[in-house]
Amino acid sequence: MGVVAAAAFVGLVLGVAALVLSLSLLSGFQNHVLARLAEEAPHVLVAPAGRPDFGAAEGAAARLGALPGVLSVTPVVRGRGWITARGQAVPAVLAGREGADGITLDPAQARQLTVLPGEEVTVVSSRTRLSPLGPVPVTASLTVTEVASASTGRKQPEAILPADAARRLFGIPEGGATGFELRLADPGNAPVAAASAREALGGSSTSTTTWQEANRPLLLALRLERVVLFATVFLVVVVAGLNLAATSAVLAATRRGDAAVLTVLGAAPGVLARIFLLAGLILGAAGTLTGLAVGTVVAVALDVTHAIPLPAQLFSLAHVPFKPGVRDLLAVGAFSLLWSFLSSIVPARMASRVDVTEALRAG
Amino acid sequence: MPAEPILAVDSLARGFGDGEARLELFSGLSLSIGAGEAVAIVGPSGCGKSTLLHLLAGLDRPDAGRVLVGGRDWETLAPEPKAKWRGESVGFVFQLHHLLPELTAEENVALPLLLAGEPDARARATARELLARVGLVRQAGALPRILSGGERQRVAIARAVVRRPRLLLCDEPTGSLDAAHAAEVLDLLLGAARERAGALLLVTHDPSVAARCGTVLTLTPRGLLTS
Incomplete structure (x- = not known):
């Protein structure tokens, strides 16, 4: 179970970190475009x-x-x-x-x-x-x-x-x-x-x-670009969430004996569902927070160290910019947590419907 | 007017499978246990003793008949009130202790109280008190895996009685213990039932264990027979 949970955790961390890095990269370029726009055009x-x-x-x-x-x-x-x-x-x-x-x-x-x-x-x-x-x-x-x-x-x-x-x-x-x-x-x-x-x-x-009004088409295009990128890269998080669901299902299956004992001790089906939902959420929250931290640290490090240079004759920038934004981080965190929660619902319901007699007999 | 029985069973039937593969474990089983009584049910392996206990605790549903604990019929209770009533009125001891492996002895004993919504500190204090009663206060912080078989079963007994249930159901409680530990555990169970003016019902295939109870019944396909 430990290895399965670790794989789900790492998958979620990588998915969230990839999403943060992608959005930071997009923000870096878009901020540059907007800054030039605001610098040259009358406000x-x-x-x-x-x-x-x-x-x-x-x-x-x-x-x-x-x-x-x-x-x-x-x-x-x-x-x-x-x-x-x-x-x-x-x-x-x-x-x-x-x-x-x-x-x-x-x-x-x-x-x-x-x-x-x-x-x-x-x-x-x-x-x-x-x-x-x-x-x-x-x-x-x-x-x-x-x-x-x-x-x-x-x-x-x-x-x-x-x-x-x-x-x-x-x-x-x-x-x-x-x-x-x-x-x-x-x-x-x-x-x-x-x-x-x-x-x-x-x-x-x-x-x-x-x-902003004079450049409405451009600003809309930039916003659309951000939404499309978010939706595309969020698929990684979706896959990681499904992995989390599989992990929660394995947890529910391997711990059904414990679920049966809790039922004997007076735990109602709702309590059991909440316990297993909480287990999935804790794993999801840990993966999400670690992914946010890893993505942010890597993005800031790449930006500060100018790690990816750009050819000066082609671009007006000397390096690839990464600008992690608070709103992006909050959106990624919220969507990832929501998906982790949704992914844990079915396994939690499975755990709450444990066949006590069968589970106790199986030991 | 006679006192209401703690456990009342009326015309209970249970079997498994369908058609020709159908196996009837028992039918027409009736039983009544009052306060202070200790009843042993004996029978060979596979005769349905554990199934009967699960039916009595409301963990399984009968094909016919009904089970009343403290005057309440399990079949009439919705899942949430049923779980609440089970936690309040029934203590269960298994042959294999079934302690949760990640919890200490104290946490395992406190668990039924925590599930009932009791504050953590009070639940732990009550758990320590009970562990002292079963002679395991020094092992309160120990995980089940480092306890001996007898110690684990004593922790399981403490857990079963921590909410002061009126009915104590025990499934081969001494089945995995040697004679010395078995006698010790049996003393604890009988003592707990007596002390709380509750009823004890245990199933066993060991005649010497059954003999310690006031009433010994044999489970047969036609119900319970007085031994």
Whole structure:
């Protein structure tokens, strides 16, 4: 019986530890992705609703900057237009920012226009002005200063140009802005900050987009990935739990003489069931707790010692990260204990229905 | 008005198997034992003595008839109250002690009290007191495997009487002991039954053991016959 119980214990330890390690690995990579997302993308985008721009941009910026947890407020003049060069034209989202010099193109835009830094492009606004020849589009000539990927979380590539040029292109008055980008001390607090921003600028005339909302598909994919991994690796724990059930059944069979004696001494079937259920639970709890400890220690050790390096040219990380999370550990522990409990029910019921006469005769 | 018997058996029948392979152990068995009585049931091996004891303790179900202990019919009791009533009213001593091997002598004796919900400290104190009565107080912390056969049987007797049951059922209690230890164990059993004004019923195939009881009955397929 000792060997059988030891095998069940080791199986459960390995299953739980494997689950903890897998989730720690996933958390390590996902945390890295989320950290980069929060680092590069604005945490809250504040835009006007039912009006083209924030006319008194500085006053609005000051009110947003005074909100708790807001580190910086960047006005942005955003609109749609085309970028043309060498007879080619590409539609683009144009973002005017203070301090920008020339125009920064996305690599895809630069490739389509076949332009390099230092060359000139013409930006065409969707707005028109009247001329003696009739309405003509508003244009601006700008020098390409940089070709760089847009930050993570943009739905589509943006071309970045000076704010003044953007205002002229889109007919925004001096000092005006079509929106503000907020950076927060705690990116996780973006929904609260967004609500405060709407309140500060007049709820009905202001809309906000948090970085979580802007990246909802990605965040959902990350969550789904976690659920699928949990379900897959939890199969190891399920198998270990079935092993535990087999062990409990062996226990019930080998100790049926003792169960019979307890019945003679006045133990009711419910008491017997509880005793054998408790035996299964103790084994399950010991295996689960040891597995959690082993998995956590190994994950932390692999992370701290940078035990698994990654090729720097392929990844933005130097080593495979392992980040065991408290919620993951609690979930693994709870599911494993629940499964151990469920696995022990049938053997416990077997033990409670012992045929006393037969068991005593068998010795 | 006569006192209600501690054990009353009426037209009991039990057999095993079906059809041609059917073996009738006994039928029409009736018996009544009152307070202070000691009854021995004798018969050859395989005549159904142990089966009869299991029926009397409510551990097995008869094919016909009924068994009342303290006026309660086992057949009318649901599993939980039946277990409770068995713990309260019946003490059982086996031929092979059937002590739990992982528990000490003291823990084995205290076990029926713990199952009844008595606090651990009080159950252990009562167990030690009983072990002293059977001369095993120094072995209270010993596991069954290091006790002799006679010592184990004395621990089993202490366990059987620890809840002060009115009915003490013994299945070949001296069967595995030598003559000296057998006499010692028998003295203890008779003493325990007398002391608690209860009833003792033992089954044995040993005439000398049976002779120590006031009444000796022989188990036959037609019931119990006075020897």
